[in-house]
Amino acid sequence: MRFDGGEPLKLYVGMDGMSGTVRFPVQKDGSYRIFVTDEQGYANRDPVPHTIKATADQPPLVKVLEPGKDTTVPLDGKLRLIVRGSDDFGVAGMRLWCKVNNAETPTQVNEWKQFADPKTASVNWEWPFPAAQYKVGDLVAYYVEVTDNCPTPNTDKSQEYKLTVEAAQKVAEELKQKYSDWEMKLDKVLKLQREARQEAGGAVEEKAQ
Numbered sequence: 001m002r003f004d005g006g007e008p009l010k011l012y013v014g015m016d017g018m019s020g021t022v023r024f025p026v027q028k029d030g031s032y033r034i035f036v037t038d039e040q041g042y043a044n045r046d047p048v049p050h051t052i053k054a055t056a057d058q059p060p061l062v063k064v065l066e067p068g069k070d071t072t073v074p075l076d077g078k079l080r081l082i083v084r085g086s087d088d089f090g091v092a093g094m095r096l097w098c099k100v101n102n103a104e105t106p107t108q109v110n111e112w113k114q115f116a117d118p119k120t121a122s123v124n125w126e127w128p129f130p131a132a133q134y135k136v137g138d139l140v141a142y143y144v145e146v147t148d149n150c151p152t153p154n155t156d157k158s159q160e161y162k163l164t165v166e167a168a169q170k171v172a173e174e175l176k177q178k179y180s181d182w183e184m185k186l187d188k189v190l191k192l193q194r195e196a197r198q199e200a201g202g203a204v205e206e207k208a209q
Helices: 168-208
Strands: 030-033 050-052 061-066 071-074 078-086 091-100 107-112 120-128 139-148 155-157 161-166
Touching: 061 139, 061 155, 071 078, 078 091, 078 139, 091 120, 107 120
Parallel strands: 071 161
Antiparallel strands: 030 050, 061 078, 078 120, 091 107, 091 139, 139 155, 139 161
């Protein structure tokens, strides 16, 4: 294999004797030809030229799907964190960073390097908030950083979110109130549906008479 104006590259012939492989970095547009010699020494005289179009590496993307908003977390509790990262050539790693109470320098909380599908990497993790490390009233700002596997790595940062560490009892009371509000709204919707069905049934009976 030879690029126009370049040095030849060796193709490694497969066990079937009919195929070959070669690896090389693509840094710019170009064209190449494949020269083949068989076991009897005969070569292809005028190999067909092939074109390679180099495309720019796109930066990776990362987004915090859950909670995806500012929230609270109980002391000694855990926060469910779901993150999605993507890159055209694959995600090499993701890091969770946080700053507690407006600290100047962020602290790395966790790092992930293994993904089932590097092109659409995902993380599902429970972030613990032990009393030995946090206290009630702490304000935690956090974001996730993603790096691709390009030789010169590109990075991206998610939106920054904030969470407040609260007493477990207070968080439980807030959740109880939230579920109570949802239950009241659901009851209203069900009541409206029953009334609508009754009115529709009455209209059908009048029409039948």
